[in-house]
Amino acid sequence: MAYSEKVMDHFANPRNVGEMEDADGIGEVGNSKCGDIMKMYIKVKDDVITDVSFKTFGCGAAIATSSMATELVKGHTIPEALQLTNKAVMEALDGLPPVKVHCSVLAEQAIKAAVSDYYQKQGIDPKTVVGEIPEPIECHLED
C-alpha cells in the first residue's frame, strides 16, 4: 500500500489541527474499537464557516483526510460545506488506497456532524438542513 505525496504531506503537516476552545459546533464520528475517531470543530458567522479544526485518532489516511476536509470547507458557507463529498476529499488528496476509502467517508461525516451540532445549538432541528447522518459505518468498510 502506498500513499500519494499529498496524503503524506497532510499526514506529516496536518492543517487546522487541534482543539477549538470557542467552537460553535463540534462533531465526532467513528469509534476507538475500529481504530479511528474524528472530531471536527467549526466557528460560524453569518452562515459562513470562518474557522475549522480537527482532532483525529487513526491511521495516516484518517489524519490526512481530516486535514484535507477542513481545508475544503474553511471560508465556505454551510450549504457549500454540506455539499462536500468523500470523493472530493479523496480527489483533493490524489486518491487513497481502496482499503482507506472509509477514512474519507468519515471525514465527510465529521463535517456534517459538526454542522448538525451547530444547528442544534442554534435551536434548529438539524435534520431539516443536514438530513440524516448515516450511522457510523462498520469497521473498515471496504468500498
Next chain:
Amino acid sequence: MEHRVYADNAATTKLSSRALNAMMPYLTDNFGNASSIYTEGGAARKAVDQARETMAQCLHIKNPSELYFLSGGSEADNWAIKGAAELSLKKGKNHIISTKFEHHAVLHTLEYLEKHGYEVTLLDVHEDGLVRPEEFEAAIRENTGLATIMFANNEIGTIQPIQELSAIAKKHGVLFHTDAVQAVGTIPVNVEELGVDMLSLSGHKFHGPKGVGALYLRKGIRLPNLVHGGAQERGYRAGTENTAGIVGMAEALKESCEVMEERNIRLARLRDKLIDSLLTIDRSRINGDRVHRLPGNVNVCFHGVEGEALLLSLDLKGVAASSGSACTSGSLDPSHVLLAIGLPHEVAHGSVRLTFSTETTEEDVDYIISVLPPIIERLRAMSPLWERIIAQDNT
C-alpha cells in the same frame, strides 16, 4: 544522508554477505541440475547434500535426510499440518491441538482442515503469551492425532516450552509439529533434545535468501507427498532444487549459529534498554512475557495512538518497524496475537513491534529512543481518544 534504522527483522532480514558469496557460484558457472549425472550436475548435487549436512549439524538433527528443502515457512507448515492430519485420520483421529496466536500459515491451514471435517482446539496463551503444558495435556483426547505449537511468536517474541510440550504429546501418541520459523537462527534449536516430530524453518528470517526453507520430518513418519513429480527430496517434494537458495540458507544458518551466543547477549541488553525506556512513556505497556522472549523483540502499546500513524511517523524519521493495528494487518481487526493475550481492540491498535538482528547497533537503539517519544506526544496531542482517556482519569 538520511539515517535509516531497519528494526523489522521478524518480517525479514538482510541477506548476509557470506550467504551471498556462497550462493554466487550456483547463480553463475555452477548452474547444473542436481539430478544430472555429468560434472555440472554433480557440483550442484554435492552442494545441496553439503547444505543439508551443515544445517542438520547446526540444528542437532541426527540424520540429514530428515531435513527436506522447500520454498519457506508457509510451505513447511502446510505440508506438516495437512500431511500429518491426513496420516492421523487413517488411524481414526481427527482432532488437532494448536494455539490462538499461531502464524496465519498455521491458523489458515487449520481453518481449511476444519472445513474438511477436522476438529481443532486452540489453546489459550494467557496474558503473558505462553502456553501452559498442563492445559495442553488436558486438551488431548482419544481422537487427538496432531499438535502444532509455535516455538517463538513472530509478533511478541514469546518462547514456548517446546521440549516439555513435545514430551506430553509423545506420551499420548500425538504427532508434534512446531513452527520454528522465528526461532531457527535466532535462538539455539536442538531438534534431538526437543523431541519434536516435525519442525518448520525459513531461510529469510536468519539472513538467508527468501523463498527457501525446510521441514524437519522425523524418520518413519510417512507424510503424503507434497509435490508429485520427480525424485527430488526423496520424492516428497518434486521440482529441480533451488541450489543457490539452499546453499545460501545453509551458509546463513551456519553463520548465525557461530555468532549466536555473543550476539544474543548483546541484543537482549539492547532489547531491555529499549523496553525500559519506552515503558517510561505514560500509559504504555509491554506485550508478552519479558523473560521467555526472543533477544531482539520489542512489542509495546501506547494508549490513544494508532499503530499505522506511528509507523508512518517512524518511517519519516528513518525507522522501519511494524504494528499489529488493523490498518496494518490488512483485516478488520487488530492483530489476533494481541487480542489473544487479552488486549482490548483500542489498545491493540496502538502497538509497535521493533525487532533486531546482528546488524542492529546501540546507536540504532539510542536513535529509536530519541525519536519515538516525540512521535507519541505529537499523535496524542491530536488524538480525541487520548483526550478522553485523560478526561476519564481526572474524574
